[in-house]
Amino acid sequence: MSSAPTCAQVLMRLLRDYQVEKVFGIPGVHTIELYRGLPGSDLMHITPRHEQGAAFMADGYARASGKIGVCFLITGPGLTNAATAMAQAYSDSIPMLVISAINRREDLGMGRGRLHELPQQSDASRGFCIWQHTLSQAEQLPEVMARAFQLLQSSRPGPVHIEIPIDLFPAPMPGQLEDYKAAPAAMAPAANSAAISTAAEWLQSAQRPVILLGGGAQSAGKAATQIAEKIAAPVFLSLAAKGVVDERHPLCGGANLSFDCARNRVQNADVVLAVGTELSETDRNLVRDDYAFSGKLIRIDIDAAQLVCNAQPDLAICADAKESLQQLEAALIQRDATAGEHSEKEVAQLLKDCRKEWWDGSEQRFLWVEALREALPENGILVTDSTQLAYNTNHALPLYHPRSHVTCTTGYGTLGFALPAAVGAKLSSERDVIALIGDGGLMFTLGELAVAVEQRLPLPILVWNNAGYGEIRDFMDAAEVPQEGVNLSTPDFVALAKAFGAEGCRIDQPGQLAQAVADALGRQTPTLIEISAPSGAEQMEA
Template sequence: MSSAPTCAQVLMRLLREYQVEKVFGIPGVHTIELYRGLPGSGLQHVTPRHEQGAAFMADGYARASGKTGVCFLITGPGLTNAATAMAQAYSDSIPMLVISAVNRREDLGMGRGRLHELPRQSDVSRGFCLWQHTLTQAEQLPEVIQRAFQLLSSSRPGPVHIEIPIDLFPAPMPGAIDDYRAAPAAALPAAGSAAIDTASQWLKNAERPVILLGGGAQACAADATALAEKLAAPVFESLAAKGIVDERHPLCGGANLTFSAVRERLENADVVLAVATELAETDRNLVGENYAFKGKLIRVDIDPGQLVCNGNPDLAICADAGETLAQLNRALPAGDAERQQTAAAELQQILERCRAEWWPGSEERFPWVQALRAALPDDGILVTDSTQLAYNTNHALPLYQARSHVTCTTGYGTLGFALPAAIGASLATERDVVALIGDGGLMFTLGELAVAVEQKLPLPILVWNNAGYGEIRDYMDAAKVPQEGVNLRTPDFPALARSFGAEGCRIERPEQLGPAIAEALGRDTPTLIEITAP
């Protein structure tokens, strides 16, 4: 007669039932019994060098795959170390499930000075999670996991945090392990027929429509492209949406919302269809006030609160983006080739005006952007940190597929994201991944290079070395503030990479970038490519 499964074993079983393949975490004394459930579960465990790296890896995994990224964290410092990365995921609506330990149930709230004790650990994550729950009985686990995945799959995503008291990990569960299964996913909400009728009429009659895509439209590439062609409408993308519509398409205006020519086109459109976007200042690269739409604004979002954020709509549709775009495509007639050509010609003029604004003060970086585009495979994924060259690639480096732009330069905007997120992205997909990070940001999470070596990832890591926090240095100069705290001593990055077991090299000219990336993609270990910033 087989023994009853433990709570930890049932957790692993349920994660596999929900198609989880990899978990990112660092074992601790409080999670020994959790890890007893891992062998034989079918889950691959990846060990970062810091819990912040674990959550960043889960974030990159989720962005590249569209699946939920999962972390295992210890009590107390494990959770607080991961908090910054969880907040980044919350800001960017990235599905993440964080399982942490917490002290034994009889110790909760007692202030006995137990190891890793926080007075109210659950309060730490509540402000940047969709839902936070403390398990109080082992038998609650299946319902709690089911609820977590329903939230992650059928609403605006973000982190969910479940903390499990350490005395519950070995607790016996009723029944057999095979009895525990995933609940069926909820059907995604579709727009009502009246809303679709109104939206399709407005769009069909519009002479100068525009489509604006946000990060919540990642699964909508085909429908968004088809709708643009039917309407002869230019498509502009937030930085989180970059690549959803192939930027080579004649109706795609890319991620250029920060520039005056695009603002004019949006504000003077007779109908704007804004899909799964916050219309946030970070989409505009902190430039300008909210858009002053002169025509009708149709907003589509699965989160009702976002339908009135940063711009009041004339028509608000609380529904799944993909379902709604499919409904609109079915309701609208075929497109007109002549109108498409006219719209494409106008868009090219707008983009020419944008390009005039791209480069003042940063012309020397344009050859590097061109070289990176030439070196990046057509289906490649670019993972970027907050660094000067990345601010230029946001606009000037076209991408051709959805889930090709993994960036922290929007929203929360933390440093140190790109290296661990690129590791997560590489583990999520067969597509080639290239990371771009600054010398300052790299030092936040440099230890995660060891994980890329362990996983034998052919990952090029481009380090834009301007010997400090270059963007902040420029802001200080512009504000006539003396430079303080922004000029840094940097290590010998290639030598440091080799000490980890990676490859390392230094380049100084754009024409060296393509061969360096090609060699890196052909290896079975990461390559740190230091770029001496001009």
């Protein structure tokens, strides 16, 4: 007769039954018994070089795939090292399951100075998790995991943190390992039929409707496009929703809500349908003023609290975005072709007008944006950090498919995201991935290049090298603040890449980018492509 499975073994079994394939983590003294359960579980373990990298990888994995990113962390410093990345995931509603160790149950709250001891560790993560739980008995694990996955799969997602005392990892569990199964996921909540009827009536009679899509509409792009075509409505995207609707579509106004002409069109609409969006300043690329809607506002969101955040709706529908838009599309009637042609012309003019509002330097960097669009495969994924060129790709680089835009320039806005997130994104699917990061941001997480080498990832990493924190430098100049702390001494990135076992090259012309990326995608190792960013004088001459 086989021996009873341990808590750690049951955990691995449940993760696989919940369709988890990969976990990101760094083993430590406190998680030895956790890792004893890993062999034979069919889970692939990825070892980053820092716990922040683990959570960023899980984040990128989740955004690119729509699956849940999973991290294993040690007690204390493992959790606090990952905190920034977890907060980014919380801000952007990314499904992430974090399993961390905690000291033995008899030591909790005693202040005995145990290894990795963090008093009230659960409090450290509570502010950036949608749910946090400390396991007190091994037998509770199946129920706790079921609750975690229900939250991650059936509500507005974000990080869930489960901490397990180290004495529970080897604890025996009742029954056989095969007895432990995943709980069935809840069905996505559909909208109230009366609310759908009202929304359809308003949209059908509207003369100047508009659709706004946020990150919560990632799976609803097809239905949103069909609605736009039926009622001849322009569609605008938050930065988190780039690609949800094909940005080549003649009714798509792209992620241009930071520009007055696009915002004015939204604010002067007689009916606005806003789906899965906070209507926040980061949706509009740091435009602080809230929308001043002059018409009726319909909001659809799976999170009831978000339905009244930043703007009071005239009709609030708390339901799944995809389910709701499919219901709504079925209730609408196709308008005549003349209305569609008029809206298409209007959107084309709006896109031209938006370009007139681009901020200083954008027009010159647009040559690089065009080169990047040429280099990025049609179904490719662009992963961006907070860096000058990425702010231009946000609005000027069209994307064609959902889950093509993985960025930290929304919400929490941390640096160092793009490299590890691109590793996670590439590990999630066969789609091509390109990372774009600045020289300053790269130094935050440079060590994760070793993981890309170790995993033999054909990953182009574009480094926009402006010798410092260029965007902050520009803001200081605009505010007439002397430049302090923004001009950096940068290493030889190409030599660094080769020291890691990656490939490296340096380019300084947009025309060189497509070939450099194509070469990188053809290798079985990452390639760091350093872009010598033009100086202000060079930009003026371009």
